[in-house]
Amino acid sequence: KQEVTQIPAALSVPEGENLVLNCSFTDSAIYNLQWFRQDPGKGLTSLLLIQSSQREQTSGRLNASLDKSSGRSTLYIAASQPGDSATYLCAALGDSNYQLIWGAGTKLIIKP
Amino acid sequence: KAGVTQTPRYLIKTRGQQVTLSCSPISGHRSVSWYQQTPGQGLQFLFEYFSETQRNKGNFPGRFSGRQFSNSRSEMNVSTLELGDSALYLCASSWAGGGQETQYFGPGTRLLVL
Numbered sequence: 001k002q003e004v005t006q007i008p009a010a011l012s013v014p015e016g017e018n019l020v021l022n023c024s025f026t027d028s029a030i031y032n033l034q035w036f037r038q039d040p041g042k043g044l045t046s047l048l049l050i051q052s053s054q055r056e057q058t059s060g061r062l063n064a065s066l067d068k069s070s071g072r073s074t075l076y077i078a079a080s081q082p083g084d085s086a087t088y089l090c091a092a093l094g095d096s097n098y099q100l101i102w103g104a105g106t107k108l109i110i111k112p
Numbered sequence: 113k114a115g116v117t118q119t120p121r122y123l124i125k126t127r128g129q130q131v132t133l134s135c136s137p138i139s140g141h142r143s144v145s146w147y148q149q150t151p152g153q154g155l156q157f158l159f160e161y162f163s164e165t166q167r168n169k170g171n172f173p174g175r176f177s178g179r180q181f182s183n184s185r186s187e188m189n190v191s192t193l194e195l196g197d198s199a200l201y202l203c204a205s206s207w208a209g210g211g212q213e214t215q216y217f218g219p220g221t222r223l224l225v226l
Contacts, residue, residue, distance in 0.1 A: 043217035093211040100211050102155035
């Protein structure tokens with residue numbers, strides 16, 4: 001049974017710093033790995049989707065990597081800004097049941 | 113292009129009642145997925161509809177059901193509400209679904225069961 005873990009649960013850093021959010025999964029039989037952000041009172045916004053055959057994806061200041069063999073994905077945020085404050089969730093899509101299994105999220109606070 | 117809309121945004125019900133939530137996907141999207149988010153269990157997949165057919169289902173009791181109409185709008189129904197059903201219910205739409213592509217989420221419906 002797939003389990004997705006995100007550590008730390010919360011992170012507070014000063015504006016301008018580069019940071020890394022971690023996501024680990026127990027079953028490497030995934031179709032893709034997805035990163036989302038959730039702002040209070042709002043739904044989720046898809047940030048990056050990495051197919052199982054890919055190693056990384058980039059969008060602006062965001063870079064996500066995937067290492068299936070070790071069961072890990074990281075989300076790198078460069079030059080953090082207060083607007084990056086949100087909860088970041090990762091989710092793994094099983095390659096047989098096509099159901100997203102979600103991590104509990106990392107609550108990120110960027111201090112001005 | 114309008115985003116995914118969900119109605120109502122907030123709902124208060126009592127135990128034993130039933131509730132229907134609505135989701136209107138982005139125009140042209142044929143897949144609608146539903147998720148439940150609670151502080152204790154986090155986000156969990158409920159089910160996915162594609163072209164009016166349930167294509168995938170998570171591990172929830174039969175009290176949770178859904179349907180999709182020919183215009184791709186979807187509804188989910190929860191019967192005999194329990195306190196534990198209090199949650200944020202999110203729907204997401206995409207072109208082909210199956211979680212294989214970017215999903216676009218609505219703002220959610222927050223359900224409180226008293």
